[in-house]
Amino acid sequence: MEKKLLQGDRRALARLISMVENDDPAKTEILKKIYPHTGNAFVVGITGAPGTGKSSLVDHLLGLIRRQSLAVGVIAVDPSSPFSGGAILGDRIRMQDHVMDDGIYIRSMGSRGALGGLSRTTREAVKIVDAFGKDIIFIETVGVGQSEIDVVKYADTTVLVLTPAAGDSVQTIKAGVMEIADIFVVNKADLPGKDRTVTELEAMLDLSPGGDWRPPIISTNSLEGEGVRELWDEISQHRLYLEESGQLQKIRKQRARQEFVDQLEYLVKSEVWNRIQARVSVEDLVEDLLNRRTDPYTLAHELLHKIGLPTSME
Amino acid sequence: MEKKLLQGDRRALARLISMVENDDPAKTEILKKIYPHTGNAFVVGITGAPGTGKSSLVDHLLGLIRRQSLAVGVIAVDPSSPFSGGAILGDRIRMQDHVMDDGIYIRSMGSRGALGGLSRTTREAVKIVDAFGKDIIFIETVGVGQSEIDVVKYADTTVLVLTPAAGDSVQTIKAGVMEIADIFVVNKADLPGKDRTVTELEAMLDLSPGGDWRPPIISTNSLEGEGVRELWDEISQHRLYLEESGQLQKIRKQRARQEFVDQLEYLVKSEVWNRIQARVSVEDLVEDLLNRRTDPYTLAHELLHKIGLPTSME
Numbered sequence: 001m002e003k004k005l006l007q008g009d010r011r012a013l014a015r016l017i018s019m020v021e022n023d024d025p026a027k028t029e030i031l032k033k034i035y036p037h038t039g040n041a042f043v044v045g046i047t048g049a050p051g052t053g054k055s056s057l058v059d060h061l062l063g064l065i066r067r068q069s070l071a072v073g074v075i076a077v078d079p080s081s082p083f084s085g086g087a088i089l090g091d092r093i094r095m096q097d098h099v100m101d102d103g104i105y106i107r108s109m110g111s112r113g114a115l116g117g118l119s120r121t122t123r124e125a126v127k128i129v130d131a132f133g134k135d136i137i138f139i140e141t142v143g144v145g146q147s148e149i150d151v152v153k154y155a156d157t158t159v160l161v162l163t164p165a166a167g168d169s170v171q172t173i174k175a176g177v178m179e180i181a182d183i184f185v186v187n188k189a190d191l192p193g194k195d196r197t198v199t200e201l202e203a204m205l206d207l208s209p210g211g212d213w214r215p216p217i218i219s220t221n222s223l224e225g226e227g228v229r230e231l232w233d234e235i236s237q238h239r240l241y242l243e244e245s246g247q248l249q250k251i252r253k254q255r256a257r258q259e260f261v262d263q264l265e266y267l268v269k270s271e272v273w274n275r276i277q278a279r280v281s282v283e284d285l286v287e288d289l290l291n292r293r294t295d296p297y298t299l300a301h302e303l304l305h306k307i308g309l310p311t312s313m314e
Numbered sequence: 315m316e317k318k319l320l321q322g323d324r325r326a327l328a329r330l331i332s333m334v335e336n337d338d339p340a341k342t343e344i345l346k347k348i349y350p351h352t353g354n355a356f357v358v359g360i361t362g363a364p365g366t367g368k369s370s371l372v373d374h375l376l377g378l379i380r381r382q383s384l385a386v387g388v389i390a391v392d393p394s395s396p397f398s399g400g401a402i403l404g405d406r407i408r409m410q411d412h413v414m415d416d417g418i419y420i421r422s423m424g425s426r427g428a429l430g431g432l433s434r435t436t437r438e439a440v441k442i443v444d445a446f447g448k449d450i451i452f453i454e455t456v457g458v459g460q461s462e463i464d465v466v467k468y469a470d471t472t473v474l475v476l477t478p479a480a481g482d483s484v485q486t487i488k489a490g491v492m493e494i495a496d497i498f499v500v501n502k503a504d505l506p507g508k509d510r511t512v513t514e515l516e517a518m519l520d521l522s523p524g525g526d527w528r529p530p531i532i533s534t535n536s537l538e539g540e541g542v543r544e545l546w547d548e549i550s551q552h553r554l555y556l557e558e559s560g561q562l563q564k565i566r567k568q569r570a571r572q573e574f575v576d577q578l579e580y581l582v583k584s585e586v587w588n589r590i591q592a593r594v595s596v597e598d599l600v601e602d603l604l605n606r607r608t609d610p611y612t613l614a615h616e617l618l619h620k621i622g623l624p625t626s627m628e
Contacts, residue, residue, distance in 0.1 A: 028611050035609035249604075256603040256610070257596065264614040268586050269579060271618070271625040282571065289570040290563075295349035296570070297342050300578040304585070309623060311585040 002033045005132055010105065013132050017107055020124040031124060034131035039252065041073075041130040042239055045155025046140045047148050047180075052161045053187045056222040057231070058140050064232050065136055066103055073134035075125050076108040077141040077151050079118055105129065119150040123259065126154055149180055154255065156248060157238045159231070161185045162201075164193035178204065181215050182238050185231060189219035213241055275307040316347045319446055324419065327446050331421055334438040345438060348445035353566065355387075355444040356553055359469025360454045361462050361494075366475045367501045370536040371545070372454050378546050380417055384450055387443035390422040391436055391455040391465050419443065433464040437573065440468055463494055468569065470562060471552045473545070475499045476515075478507035492518065495529050497548050503533035503541065527555055589621040 004012035019027045046054050058074060065072050107129075109121060122139060129137050139155055141148045152158050160181035165188070186197050201217050216234050220227030242248035276282065280303065288294050304311050318326035333341045360368050372388060379386050421443075423435060436453065443451050453469050455462045466472050474495035479502070500511050515531050530548050534541030556562035590596065594617065602608050618625050 032609045032611045035611075036606040039604075039606065253600055253604055257600045260599065260603060260610040260613055263610045264586070264617065265583060267614050267618060267625050268582055268623065271623060272578070272582050285574065286567055286571045289574060290353075290567055292350040292353065295346045296574040296577045297346045297349075299574055300581050303578065304581060309582065309585060311581050 002030045002131075005034065005128065006037060008133060010102075013105065013128065014107070016128045017109075017125050020128065021109065021121055027124070031127065034127065037131040038127050039130070041126075041134050041137045042157075043126060043130075043137045043139060043155045044235055045152035045158040045180075046138055046161065047142075047152050047158065048161030048185075048187075049163075050142050052163045053222040054140055054142070054161050057161065057185065057187060057220060057228065058138055060222060060225045060228040061138070061232055062104055064228060066101060069103075070135040071103045071133060072105075073129040073132070073137045074104070074106040075122060075129065075137065075139050076106065077118065077122055077139060077148075078108065078110050079141070079148060079151070105132070105134065119153075120262070122151045123154050149177065152180060156242060156251065157182045157235055159183045159185055159235070161187050162197060163188045164191045164197045178208075182213065183231070183234050184215055184217040185227075186217060186219045187222050189221050189227065194219060212245060213238065272304075272307065272309065276303060279307060316344045316445075319348065319442065320351060322447060324416070327419065327442065328421070330442045331423075331439050334442065335423065335435055341438070345441065348441065351445040352441050353444070355440075355448050355451045356471075357440060357444075357451045357453060357469045358549055359466035359472040359494075360452055360475065361457075361466050361472065362475030362499075362501075363477075364456050366477050367536040368454055368456070368475050371475065371499065371501060371534060371542065372452055374536060374539045374542040375452070375546055376418055378543060379450055380415060383417075385417045385448045386419075387446070387448040387451045388418070388420040389436060389439050389443065389451065389453050390420065391432065391453060391462075392422065392424050393432055393455070393457060393462060393465070419446070419448065434576070436465045437468050463491065466494060470556060470565065471496045471549055473497045473499055473549070475501050476511060477502045478505045478511045492522075496527065496552050497545070498529055498531045499534050499541075499545060500531060501534045501536050503535050508533060526559060527552065586618075586621065586623065590617060593621060 001012050001016060005016055016027075016030060019030070046058055048054050055076070062072060062074070107125065109118070109125065126137055126139065139151060141151050158180050160177070160183070162184065164186060184201055186194055186201070188194075198217055198219065205214060205217075216237075218227055218231045218234060220231060222228070239248075242251070285299060285303070289296060289299065301311060315326050315330060319330055330341075330344060333344070360372055362368050369390070376386060376388070421439065423432070423439065440451055440453065453465060455465045472494050474491070474497070476498065478500060498515055500508055500515070502508075512531055512533065519528060519531075530551075532541055532545045532548060534545060536542070553562075556565070599613060599617070603610060603613065615625060
């Protein structure tokens with residue numbers, strides 16, 4: 001199947017992402033084989049609270065990017081949605097706009113489909129779309145909680161979308177969310193309060209430690225498409241900055257390390273549990289704990305010794 | 315130090331919780347030794363969005379419980395706060411009320427203090443307060459996100475506090491939060507909209523699959539203390555239900571298992587990384603990944619073989 005993917009077969013693409021979602025055991029061999037063909041796409045994360053207009057923003061960006069003859073993929077992740085595989089209404093409407101365009105691939109993923117964890121599934125899906133040959137991949141995610149931050153961390157450039165709406169004031173945004181933004185978008189810029197939102201953002205940026213890149217603030221109106229070209233210009237600017245400063249190399253290295261670490265710990269965990277289950281009854285051990293005949297620390301230590309992984313720790 | 319703790323030395327109690335927060339290597343030996351003295355306290359989780367009045371609710375409960383001559387501990391966890399160790403203002407004000415009462419111990423924990431992860435730190439702190447001899451332990455936590463759910467899972471009975479405020483409608487509460495509640499409290503019951511909130515909750519409960527215990531809904535006014543006695547009665551009712559149905563034994567067993575699993579995986583992870591770092595340069599491996607000379611799956615597999623933990627997996 002990976003050969004078909006590398007040849008640009010869209011059905012192979014869709015099926016491979018489904019395999020990743022279903023945590024199909026056969027996926028590992030395929031991910032191994034496509035790995036050499038990854039690392040070419042530039043990945044842009046788009047995040048923000050529900051209703052800030054991320055989807056229509058991305059739609060406008062798609063039109064713009066296609067006119068530059070770049071192939072683009074969108075992975076729309078909604079951690080709070082059980083739906084997956086492009087079944088949600090909004091997704092189908094969006095598909096209609098672009099369905100005739102082979103240069104665009106849109107896929108939505110919900111939490112229920114992600115057996116290996118949404119963060120893991122997203123990472124693997126990005127890899128597949130990357131190997132498929134897309135130049136630009138958007139990870140669009142709804143909400144600004146931990147799961148969204150976890151998902152957006154696979155992006156090279158992250159865009160945080162805000163609106164001037166009252167409940168969406170800059171002060172109400174949780175710590176840890178502002179820090180992930182490389183570019184701020186104040187969407188629905190025709191709403192009252194736009195200037196205040198921009199001012200608040202500027203003030204916050206003035207107070208931030210700040211590196212070589214100061215996140216720009218773009219006002220957009222995603223219904224009309226206003227400001228979208230400027231947004232795309234800034235994304236391209238940020239990409240240039242990452243490439244020229246060596247930052248891109250750095251974050252990709254960091255990401256490769258993390259992926260390897262995750263994979264290693266996943267393998268270790270599986271192996272350790274296989275060995276344990278082959279040797280002892282965990283239920284009996286738990287009984288010993290409940291009766292306070294032992295404690296979890298001593299028990300874990302002894303058990304690892306028993307399965308051939310003696311620890312040097314106390 | 316554990317001897318002093320078991321003798322009821324409050325300074326030992328405070329110092330041990332700090333050790334746990336700082337992930338002090340010496341903590342494991344102490345946790346081992348106190349383990350046989352744990353499992354006696356009944357643990358009540360109190361959670362809800364910021365501003366719902368959880369703290370004053372707990373304060374009223376403290377007064378009530380103290381009149382029953384029960385010793386009580388409060389662990390106030392704020393995942394979004396960097397403060398720890400009782401330094402926050404609210405905490406100091408609360409301490410004044412109860413500072414002369416040796417039967418009450420209040421401790422706040424913020425995320426910055428929790429080097430081992432807030433969930434782990436909370437679990438260990440509960441254990442210490444339990445071994446110290448408290449009959450009832452409250453875990454009070456601010457917010458209704460994943461970190462709060464993670465923290466409340468160490469409670470035997472969980473109370474979810476809501477208010478009739480507009481933005482706090484039952485429908486807006488995230489999936490996964492309602493399910494953790496054994497008792498619902500509609501606090502600030504004097505505010506308009508109280509009846510609607512109660513009706514919404516009842517409707518939701520009617521639709522829920524429902525087990526043997528149907529979560530009661532208590533209206534309270536934590537400023538005046540109204541409804542607090544009823545709340546305490548319901549907590550006691552729920553405890554009785556848990557004990558008589560065998561549910562308490564079940565959840566404690568489940569919890570003992572989880573604790574052991576966590577401890578085991580923690581040990582394994584440390585051991586594996588110690589072995590790896592003694593043998594190879596992870597940086598070199600990451601370079602190989604970046605140059606696509608290998609892939610994370612093959613690499614993890616090979617490396618585990620090298621450190622004496624060959625996996626049976628592909």
